Amino acid sequence: MWSPEYESMAGERRRELQLKRLKATVERVYNRVPFYRAKMEKAGITPADIQSLEDLKYLPFTTKEDLRLNYPFGLFATELDEVVRIHASSGTTGKMTVVGYTKNDLGVWSEVMARSIVSTGGGRHDRIQIAYGYGLFTGGLGAHYGAELVGAMVVPISGGNTKRQLQVMRDFGVTILACTPSYALYMAETAQEEGIDLRALPLRIGIFGAEPWSEPMRQRIEEQFGIKAYDIYGLSEIIGPGVAIECSEQNGLHIMEDHFLPEVIDPVTERPLAAGEKGELVFTTLTKEAFPLIRYRTKDLSILYSEPCACGRTTKRMHRILGRTDDMLIIRGVNIFPSQIESVLLENGDTAPHYQLVVDRKGNLDDLEVRIEVSEELFASEIRKLEELGANIRRKIESALGISVRVKLVEPKSIPRSEGKAVRVIDRRNLYNG
């Protein structure tokens, strides 16, 4: 462990620490951020009402919409002179979400990232290739500072240029790869084309995050690279990567609870749920100065576990992300998560996990087309065999989802999978525009 004092702290002591920090954070935003004061006044509470961790539930939620409305710096709780770094997440649905960091905030971020790297078995002797994007996106620089703090050799290659990534990985004797899981698979594919045997390289650990992935995908990555693949969780609003990380048990992600206070709520009733119940993750930051957040709704679905872990850490664990409250597709009245389809495709075993869902409305009927790239392993010269392949996949998806779908076989590389996040869903129905 990087910080055993905090990572394996006794539960009672941690709760005391959390309460102390929560009180200070609430005090801070109440006094410094008009938005929070107005919200709390409307809810009829003051910082003095927070006397236990249970009182957290009286505080109003903060949403991504609130962040947009206060663009760019409206929610900052320090003088802007104290802010030494800005990050922003891309505006797929409107304005960018802007976050700021003081020097201390960067220190906390480096600390939690260092813990994360050590949690996966990494250390100062490792060489870490950071293929997350550098820039406004938090992935690259977040991993970078943590890796430097650990004392590893950092290869800040950023995303893109896959052939060069592979060359660097091989020539520099890289031992840890940090990137999105879909990009890792893309690299594996390219390596195969280039005749590079990934399993023969010194690479031994993968730290993958920034997008949801599944257990079969982990197995595929581990097999193709000959490494252990770990899930890392984070979002720029909270701090970036390093909010939670898997340990050697690979059974849930340990949350850095001394810095981020987790809750899981029912996304509809907004009622807090007990450990073991699936719902929306909500975080309250406990130590951040520039951009504290109170009960931030992540729209990520997960489950919290408070059972002790064999690794010795005493922090709560979260299940790998089970979906988003907002990428849930409702097709002909049935709730569909793309991750469900991904699981089916990967269980199939013989299909490379490159797929895309195209949702459209034909007449008044929702239509779901699942595009699947035909790899050489799948390909046959007989139409009959390809038709059987498509029909077989279709049947499996239909039985998993309970709705009918169309499967379309497409050429390799025809589905846009960038060096960042794969474009998994195209919804042409315009559900939100009247």
Place this chain on the structure above:
Amino acid sequence: MKVKQISVFLENKSGRLAQVTKILGTNRINIRALAIADTADYGILRLIVNDPGRALTVLRAEGLTVRETEVIAVEVPDQPGGLADILQELDAKGINIEYMYAFVGKAAGNAIVIFRVEEIDRAVELLKNSQVKLLPERELYHY
């Protein structure tokens, strides 16, 4: 006496066939015969070329899904009833055809028919001492 066919997966998009043939042309690979089977969404291009190994490499390098498929090539007398006799023979021996296509070679008097059959090794064995003449690779690629 199996011969090699190159099979290419193509989405039904304009210019795909032109692209494949251009890659082959640029690499000085000669197409001896071709056939296309298609569905609403995609097609399978089947090619007999003078250098299947290199064709596979160059097409794969361009990111296409390709595969080497084993087929048999039969020389058929270029006259009425020529193909019927051959098909009858295959049927009599219980050889099932997945697909077939034909072309007329340079040598006068004969046509070439390419067969993709089930259990190809068994089929080759059965046809060994029959009136069906199987063309060896060397002859087919330069026929």
